[in-house]
Amino acid sequence: MIHPFPDRSAMASRALGRFGTAGSGPTIITVGGMHGNEPAGVIAIRSVLHYLAQNQPEFRGQIFGLTGNMKALKAGSRFLSHDLNRIWTSPDELPSDCRDLGEEREELEGLHQEITAILNEVRGPVILLDLHTTSAEGSPFMMVDDSQNIDEYKNYFPIPIITGLIDRLRGTLVHFMVHHGHRAVVFEGGQHEKISTLENMIGAIWILLVKLGCIPAHLVPEFDYFKQRLTADALGLPEILDVFYRHPVQADDQFEMEPGYFNFDFVRMGEILGHDKHGLIRAPQDARILMPLYQGQGNDGFFLGTEMTLSDWAIAETDLANA
Ligand SMILES: [Zn+2]
Secondary structure (H helix, E strand, O other), X not given: OOOOOOOHHHHOOOEEEXXXXXXXXXXXXXXXXXXXXXXXXXXXXXXXXHHHHHHOOOOOXXXXXXXXXXXXXXXXXXXXXXXXXXXXXXXXXXXXXXXXXXXXXHHHHHHHXXXXXXXXXXXXXXXXXXXXXXXXXXXXXXXOOOOOOHHHHHHHOOOOEEEOOHHHOOOOHHHHHHHOOOEEEEEEEEEOOOHHHHHHHHHHHHHHHHHOOOOOHHHOOOHHHHHHHHHHHOOOOOOEEEEEEEEEOOOOOOXXXXXXXOOOOEEOOXXXXXXXXXXXXXXXXXXXXXXXXXXXXXXXXXXXXXEEXXXXXXXXXXXXXXX
């Protein structure tokens, strides 16, 4: 276990930097630290931007780095009064309609302002990469909202893709971007404080830049290492996990997860997964578990999903279109 960011005052900047030339290719917006107990994303973005600035490689397009919840990062907690990744609820009116958000009002307005400025400045395709970590251990995965092209994202990263989950949440940054016609993906790099998580995140940024044609692979430091890491971590995991269940948690529920669950672990119908003031909480059916809550803050106890292959997904989509 590491504490990768001992000096939290260094998190105090919203804009982490940019690299590339306007109009020369796609725009990639990377965001780290939407949750204040997840500093690894900020460090990963800084690391990539630092390398680019030092080495000035040939580069098509532009990459921007932004910090999410600066106040919560300083405090080392997920959020102060509101989860910054659940309050992008009125995409057309932001930031005027964000009364009563307490400490997070300034964070929402600040991040919204930076993103809007970038979107107003750039031309051509934009993709946002939102970097997160989880309280449970387990392999990295990505999440998209169901309206996006799954095949395209599978092509970016050799790791499981989670569908059906973002659509169960309200007010995420991904929703905001998709609502405005842009692409957006969440990358979950692993457990909050592991060094491997940080490497996964740095790798994810580089892989995305290579896949989008911004930089050739041979100019990326340790590209094969990063790619092999992710591929090896995902061995034996489903191509797609389609989430069908979310266990909601209220602040006064006294929710406690049973110890020892990792992301993607199998659970059996009836298995005791946790308890709260109402009693035991059991799995409603056989499934794989995702993001079991092992930290004080958060409104999602755990998620359950069914594994699918890419061809299952294509068939389901066709059935839906024909229905
Ligand atoms: Zn997060």
